[in-house]
Amino acid sequence: MSEGEEMLIVQKYGGTSVADLEKIRNVARRVARYRDEGHDLVVVVSAMAGETDRLLSLAHEITPEPSPRELDMLVSTGEQVTASLLAITLQTMGYPAEALLGYQIPILTNELFTRARIQDIKTERLKAILSQGKVAVVAGFQGVTENGDITTLGRGGSDTTAVALAAALKADLCEIFTDVEGVYTADPRIVAKARKIPKLSYEEMLELASAGAKVLEIRAVEFAMVYKVPIHVRSTFSEAPGTIITEEDEDMEKVLVSGVTYNRNEARISLYGVPDVPGVAAKIFSPIAERGILVDMIIQTARTDGKADLTFTVPRTNLREALKIIEEVAREIGAERVEGDENIAKVSIVGAGMRTHSGVASKMFETLAKHGVNIMMISTSEIKVSCVIEEKYTELAVRALHEAFGLDIPPEEEK
């Protein structure tokens, strides 16, 4: 935030930032400071920490599969409560504020309850509130269908609400306040020397998020990228600047690797001795896709006997179901053997600099080899390299890569 400039800012405060009335008061104090500086503010809030889970478990105590429409009506109360309480707190402090629900703005979505997509946001009411000098406090995570039914945007949906509002309002900045200080070069619980990354491109953040970094929801980043909304991820509990996520610039290209991430939520399925004939891949993956199971990485290895070995990863929670399907397919197509493995991890390095620098991937492989970590699978994108390894090596691999790519050492330009 540049000094003295009056901006329109959308802020989002997560569940831990509004966990109780004292924390809500802290949020209100911060909002008040921004108002004192002359900024217009739209504040998006999550449910108080634990509340969404409490509501979900009430519904799931009734049935494992509650109707999505009523489930959304139920869980959306969490954000409704926080928005009301924050608005009341602001008013009490002498800062006019108005709480708004998804249907009141409205934030129009499709009818995919529990994971609705935003289709349109009307900005008239928000703009009217801002022009009256009020803070607009918006219940995150929720939208409304044309029919007036409440929808929710899926886990982490409040991030999406904030970014979407920032896009619709053409805000100068979208600040995501959370319980960590920003995006780190690696998980600080694993790498003691992990550092906060000052600046990332949307693409890097997308790759980091899909590779396991949990700071920001992928959909929110996608939205920000499409509408070019600058995001500032920072801590509710400190004044330190966090991580700015914005369009790629020259500075970024200088950084070879921005961060190292890991993901332990996947499992591996291997199918040995697959007849190497056309159409066999479809036979294997169609029934998996039909069940809505997301396949992440796929490797096919041709053998000398004209057959092939096929290995792929699925979310760990879907392993059992996927194995059942694959065992049936294996019998059908005459494959030799099926194997499932939960004890894997995916370690990734992400950096915009990879576009212009070669040798990053091979340096990753060498580093892992040097530490005795066997690589089972590899996948790459323009700005990311991921390796599937044995789960027990996760911490070792993350630390080794963090050091190897010079992330332990603070760059000179940081004070």
Place this chain on the structure above:
Amino acid sequence: MSEGEEMLIVQKYGGTSVADLEKIRNVARRVARYRDEGHDLVVVVSAMAGETDRLLSLAHEITPEPSPRELDMLVSTGEQVTASLLAITLQTMGYPAEALLGYQIPILTNELFTRARIQDIKTERLKAILSQGKVAVVAGFQGVTENGDITTLGRGGSDTTAVALAAALKADLCEIFTDVEGVYTADPRIVAKARKIPKLSYEEMLELASAGAKVLEIRAVEFAMVYKVPIHVRSTFSEAPGTIITEEDEDMEKVLVSGVTYNRNEARISLYGVPDVPGVAAKIFSPIAERGILVDMIIQTARTDGKADLTFTVPRTNLREALKIIEEVAREIGAERVEGDENIAKVSIVGAGMRTHSGVASKMFETLAKHGVNIMMISTSEIKVSCVIEEKYTELAVRALHEAFGLDIPPEEEK
């Protein structure tokens, strides 16, 4: 409910009836039984017992005077949660259901947040749901302004929601399910021989409610009276018939006194030696009214010295404030002395039969005198007599009147 006849019924379940998931399941079972009998059902629910108070206390922890608009947004989540959970429970039991909020119907109100008045109810969506063979589960207590803001109807507002929906839908019956079996001849905690009243007129119920009976909200009864909605007040926890509240009929006129009630929430203020000149009453009561303090009973006694003594009652919670005002007025008009008394109670007898029978009031006074209970103030309506007495005599007076008017003895027509 007559056997075999298919009806449109609006049911309302109070907070204790939906206090937890097991109780919600019980409600769902009852609703299912009505559906099996072929009735169309609109079910209005309150917040789970304790939830409204929990939400209110959150807001009041922030400030003693939270903004009414945000307060309504906050507390309305209580009913939203119950409506969702009941709809999910019904669906799980195989009974199609749809939960609806005030704004979705919509139930249009004025903008008097926290005590809004219903102005219009659209019935198209409700009728569509019913015609699809679904149960409409409605969040009680809440409405919406033209502007789309959530309002609430004041304490006990779910009763009003139910009666108003019954009126709008021209329902055959409005059943109010609560934690007592109906309206009693007296508070069963005080009078062991108190009996359930099988039938009451709207007027009697109104007088009973305003005299202290807490079973039904006054506004709901007024609504029912205007739109001639028959109400059945009964217990969620039993199958016993409760109390039917309907238009006055011949049977009712035979009953001299239907019930005895008491109210310990008032306080008395006496102003002695008031100069008996025109305009003095206005000088006394205008500043009280300006503060929104409701004066219930007023007695003025002329003295031989040309002055007068004035006694009136106010809600006990307003006594201190009212005394302060009156002491100032007393100085101004030159009254002799002001006295406040919290230790009073109002005991009332109510009965449609009073219209055609004389001597009811004098029998009440005699009964109280016989038991040594001094009467401080008296007020009467067509079908009610109220006496203010010392609070310590409350139970004695209620029991004595219950016996004196023959309410201890079950009438012959009851089985």
